[in-house]
Amino acid sequence: MSAKPLAGLKVLDLSRVLAGPWCTQLLADLGAEVIKVEKPGAGDDTRHWGPPWHEHEGEKVAAYFLAANRGKKSLALDFATPEGAEVVRRMAADADVLVENYKVGGLEKYGLDANSLRAANPRLVTASVTGFGQDGPYAPRAGYDYIIQAMGGMMSVTGLPDDEPGGGPLKVGVAIADIFTGMYTASAILAALHERERTGEGAVIDMALFDTQLAVLANQASNALVSGRDPQRLGNGHPNIVPYQPFRASDQPLVIAVGNDGQFARLAEICGHPEWTSDERFATNAARVANREAIVAKIGAVIADRPASDWLDELLEAGIPAGPINTITQALADPQALHRGARQQRGVGALGEVPMVGSPIRLDGMRADAELAPPALGEHSDDVLLRWLEADEIAALRARGVVG
Numbered sequence: 001m002s003a004k005p006l007a008g009l010k011v012l013d014l015s016r017v018l019a020g021p022w023c024t025q026l027l028a029d030l031g032a033e034v035i036k037v038e039k040p041g042a043g044d045d046t047r048h049w050g051p052p053w054h055e056h057e058g059e060k061v062a063a064y065f066l067a068a069n070r071g072k073k074s075l076a077l078d079f080a081t082p083e084g085a086e087v088v089r090r091m092a093a094d095a096d097v098l099v100e101n102y103k104v105g106g107l108e109k110y111g112l113d114a115n116s117l118r119a120a121n122p123r124l125v126t127a128s129v130t131g132f133g134q135d136g137p138y139a140p141r142a143g144y145d146y147i148i149q150a151m152g153g154m155m156s157v158t159g160l161p162d163d164e165p166g167g168g169p170l171k172v173g174v175a176i177a178d179i180f181t182g183m184y185t186a187s188a189i190l191a192a193l194h195e196r197e198r199t200g201e202g203a204v205i206d207m208a209l210f211d212t213q214l215a216v217l218a219n220q221a222s223n224a225l226v227s228g229r230d231p232q233r234l235g236n237g238h239p240n241i242v243p244y245q246p247f248r249a250s251d252q253p254l255v256i257a258v259g260n261d262g263q264f265a266r267l268a269e270i271c272g273h274p275e276w277t278s279d280e281r282f283a284t285n286a287a288r289v290a291n292r293e294a295i296v297a298k299i300g301a302v303i304a305d306r307p308a309s310d311w312l313d314e315l316l317e318a319g320i321p322a323g324p325i326n327t328i329t330q331a332l333a334d335p336q337a338l339h340r341g342a343r344q345q346r347g348v349g350a351l352g353e354v355p356m357v358g359s360p361i362r363l364d365g366m367r368a369d370a371e372l373a374p375p376a377l378g379e380h381s382d383d384v385l386l387r388w389l390e391a392d393e394i395a396a397l398r399a400r401g402v403v404g
Contacts, residue, residue: 132210
């Protein structure tokens with residue numbers, strides 16, 4: 001592959017925090033030029049969401065910002081001013097994609113809404129990311145991942161049952177609604193670009209965190225629709241498969257994930273209890289789900305007798321999926337993670353060498369990691385604006401605080 005698949009694609013990124021930036025980072029990884037427009041003097045909210053901080057030669061930025069903004073060029077521009085809004089309109093007239101996550105109708109007062117921009121550039125694909133979408137009773141509300149996880153059902157199936165110590169609803173440890181919305185938005189953008197090849201017209205994409213959260217409930221939502229009952233919290237258990245959870249060995253816990261009856265038979269053999277497979281309570285997965293507590297207790301009693309490393313060796317040799325419960329630093333230092341290049345360093349920008357997790361995408365053996373490190377605020381303002389403005393115009397805008 002001589003060039004990345006999205007090379008030549010121009011993306012104007014008016015989004016901030018996570019869902020929109022996650023989408024545009026994915027596009028940047030795949031080769032698009034992404035220009036991130038940020039407010040002078042402040043920038044993306046997440047630049048300030050520390051500690052921890054990354055510091056380099058006087059530049060300081062929160063680690064949170066680094067996670068979602070590699071591969072982008074930062075333009076510090078105040079489009080709340082008439083002059084700044086006019087610059088964005090010029091840029092949008094020459095862009096392929098615009099991504100924003102302002103409240104519904106929030107860009108209309110600047111003349112930067114989808115209808116206005118597409119009137120000047122019908123080939124433009126605009127993607128609006130909001131909490132609840134462009135219509136409906138909740139459309140005016142702001143949307144935050146935590147609220148969406150709560151309202152969208154995710155917290156109801158995450159955590160321990162109410163009657164256990166520490167029981168109650170929990171959010172997922174990362175902003176899963178934001179991240180999935182970013183990924184779905186990128187997919188929608190690619191679909192719209194493909195359709196544009198046929199029609200010559202762009203599209204208006206309406207993405208909502210709430211819609212996405214409902215969609216990614218996956219089997220849990222399907223379980224509820226088919227049974228008519230709400231799935232219950234099972235802690236680290238699985239609603240449809242048993243055993244599929246952590247067990248504590250003599251020294252530390254490990255996860256055993258039995259996906260079929262053949263694997264269960266091999267597990268029973270390793271545990272020294274082949275008779276489990278002939279017990280009607282445990283012979284099939286459906287039976288094990290119905291008798292979850294009994295079989296989990298039996299397996300747990302056996303696993304507790306030996307160290308985790310002993311069990312892992314036997315389980316993996318028998319083809320039974322199993323693994324340790326790593327911390328994040330342990331996971332990033334795992335031999336497989338190192339071999340696959342999960343941990344990356346990106347440098348030469350104003351923020352210096354930046355540690356980050358690389359893209360998981362491989363195309364024809366080529367990694368999809370963006371070449372640019374996350375940018376300092378306004379790092380590329382002059383380079384970007386010189387395509388549309390003269391140097392003296394830029395200087396005048398900077399003097400008035402429109403450009404940073």
